Amino acid sequence: MKYLVLGFLGAVLLKCWLDQRLNLLLHSNFHSLVLIAGLVLLMIAIAGFCSAKVSNKATKIWPLIVLSLTAMGLWIWPPKPSLSTLAANRSGAQLGQSELSFLSPPEQRSLTDWVRLLNSQPDPNLYGGDPVQVSGFVLDVPGKPPEIARLLVRCCLADATPVGLAVRWPKTKSSNGWPKPDQWLQIKGVMAVENHQGSLRSVLVAKQIKAIAAPTRPLEP
Amino acid sequence: MAQIATVWAVFQGLLLEALPFLLIGVAISSLARAFDPSGHWLQKLPKGALLGPLSGALLGFALPACECGNVPVARRLLAVGAPLGTAFGFLFAAPVLNPVVLLSTWAAFPDKPWLLLLRPAGSVVIALVLSGLLQLISESKLLNSELLAERRLSQPLAAVSLLERSTGLIGQPLAALTTDLKSSVQNKPAGLLSHGVDEFLELGSLLVLGCAVAALIQTLIPRDLFLALGQAPTLSVVSLMLLALVVSVCSSVDAFLALGFADQVTPGALLAFLLLGPVIDLKSVSLLGRVFTWRAMGLVLAGVSLTVLLIGQALNLLLL
Numbered sequence: 105m106k107y108l109v110l111g112f113l114g115a116v117l118l119k120c121w122l123d124q125r126l127n128l129l130l131h132s133n134f135h136s137l138v139l140i141a142g143l144v145l146l147m148i149a150i151a152g153f154c155s156a157k158v159s160n161k162a163t164k165i166w167p168l169i170v171l172s173l174t175a176m177g178l179w180i181w182p183p184k185p186s187l188s189t190l191a192a193n194r195s196g197a198q199l200g201q202s203e204l205s206f207l208s209p210p211e212q213r214s215l216t217d218w219v220r221l222l223n224s225q226p227d228p229n230l231y232g233g234d235p236v237q238v239s240g241f242v243l244d245v246p247g248k249p250p251e252i253a254r255l256l257v258r259c260c261l262a263d264a265t266p267v268g269l270a271v272r273w274p275k276t277k278s279s280n281g282w283p284k285p286d287q288w289l290q291i292k293g294v295m296a297v298e299n300h301q302g303s304l305r306s307v308l309v310a311k312q313i314k315a316i317a318a319p320t321r322p323l324e325p
Numbered sequence: 326m327a328q329i330a331t332v333w334a335v336f337q338g339l340l341l342e343a344l345p346f347l348l349i350g351v352a353i354s355s356l357a358r359a360f361d362p363s364g365h366w367l368q369k370l371p372k373g374a375l376l377g378p379l380s381g382a383l384l385g386f387a388l389p390a391c392e393c394g395n396v397p398v399a400r401r402l403l404a405v406g407a408p409l410g411t412a413f414g415f416l417f418a419a420p421v422l423n424p425v426v427l428l429s430t431w432a433a434f435p436d437k438p439w440l441l442l443l444r445p446a447g448s449v450v451i452a453l454v455l456s457g458l459l460q461l462i463s464e465s466k467l468l469n470s471e472l473l474a475e476r477r478l479s480q481p482l483a484a485v486s487l488l489e490r491s492t493g494l495i496g497q498p499l500a501a502l503t504t505d506l507k508s509s510v511q512n513k514p515a516g517l518l519s520h521g522v523d524e525f526l527e528l529g530s531l532l533v534l535g536c537a538v539a540a541l542i543q544t545l546i547p548r549d550l551f552l553a554l555g556q557a558p559t560l561s562v563v564s565l566m567l568l569a570l571v572v573s574v575c576s577s578v579d580a581f582l583a584l585g586f587a588d589q590v591t592p593g594a595l596l597a598f599l600l601l602g603p604v605i606d607l608k609s610v611s612l613l614g615r616v617f618t619w620r621a622m623g624l625v626l627a628g629v630s631l632t633v634l635l636i637g638q639a640l641n642l643l644l645l
Binding site: 107109110113120125126130131134140144148166167170174177181183185188190192194259260261262 | 327328330331333334335337338339340341342344345346348514515518519521522523525526527529530531533534539540543544545546547548549572573574575578579581582584585
């Protein structure tokens with residue numbers, strides 16, 4: 105029985121690796137570890153079945169139940185986190201100046217590049233009028249217009265921290281014209297300067313908004 | 326509904342990241358069982374209040390594992406009768422005193438050389454304090470009952486009586502009393518495999534519970550709550566200690582996580598975060614339950630909290 109549970113757990117780890125869910129859960133450094141662990145567990149399970157005659161003590165039943173239920177859950181219920189809910193609980197990442205080693209032209213900068221740049225050289229007047237083309241998910245900010253954001257992950261989803269850009273959304277006839285949280289968007293626009301709570305800050309003036317599918321790798325290192 | 330889905334995803338992330346490390350730890354533990362089944366060599370590791378924990382801590386360089394992986398190794402050290410101080414030194418300091426963690430700390434904070442020095446030094450201090458503290462109570466009140474029984478069987482009769490071994494009648498052949506230990510050795514590799522699988526399943530199920538609690542608390546409690554007191558000298562240390570308990574991130578990458586809020590908190594709080602997490606967090610607390618009694622767990626938590634608080638405070642006094 106225990107080798108069956110072990111083999112099932114190994115198969116689940118392999119499935120997690122195959123179905124790309126690791127892109128949503130872990131930093132890429134850990135993906136191969138999950139694959140290797142799954143293969144090793146499967147091999148151990150096969151080896152255990154071949155030598156199952158040796159059973160020198162009774163295996164406790166509760167670990168088998170807990171791990172079987174967990175493995176079944178992982179198999180049938182893939183992760184579908186609300187990135188906005190996750191990010192709302194966490195303060196934005198403070199990206200150090202040392203992380204900015206190369207500066208691309210404005211229209212080629214990713215959202216994370218922009219946030220890094222704004223953190224390292226915060227004078228908003230430097231970027232006024234720069235063309236911007238970024239993609240990210242809509243991050244709900246209570247009492248304020250939503251931001252366009254990405255999640256940075258060093259280890260796994262547990263340590264994910266959001267980085268976001270303030271957006272001036274186009275006015276529409278609907279109630280507020282703001283997109284729904286968690287929606288993935290590609291935004292084209294220009295960087296502008298606005299007065300925010302008594303100080304100047306950079307804001308992305310959205311001119312063209314396109315709904316896109318969530319990328320295969322939604323987390324950024 | 327969005328919160329439940331998020332808790333489930335965070336749980337999966339924590340578990341899938343930790344399981345490979347647990348597997349590595351159990352593999353090392355099983356190899357130790359294979360190559361030194363009676364613990365002959367491991368029992369000869371240095372003893373003493375200073376040398377024991379120090380040598381245990383330095384084992385981290387030979388067996389680099391994070392806090393999930395080193396619990397099974399520390400259990401094996403204790404089970405084969407290795408000196409308590411050495412096993413505790415390994416358990417509490419090796420998750421920091423290993424090349425992977427030191428390199429990641431350096432990579433995350435190249436501009437803070439004091440952190441690269443104080444993190445391992447602080448870990449050694451914690452290992453010394455906890456080791457000294459835990460050895461104030463008897464082994465029977467310190468170690469988990471199953472682990473204690475296995476340890477008793479490995480210890481020489483000169484060190485532990487038959488009564489303490491709970492072996493029943495005097496004169497009963499030792500071989501009959503140590504069925505599990507002996508058979509796992511004699512039936513290599515099948516016995517070793519069976520024992521290793523049992524250990525992995527048991528610790529894995531405890532890891533599942535730890536990850537579930539950590540995911541639940543992480544998603545429901547705003548992280549800003551912990552960072553709000555970032556610049557208060559004492560409260561910042563306390564709040565970052567609480568954050569380390571909750572976040573439950575592997576010690577090999579926690580420095581990168583700390584990088585995200587390093588500028589918002591005091592230096593002492595930053596160091597406290599990097600020192601406490603590798604010793605105990607919500608994810609690993611259930612694993613430690615397979616090593617210690619609940620009373621000893623309380624002592625570990627109190628001891629490490631106080632030591633880390635004092636280290637963090639001292640650093641704040643020096644640098645602020």
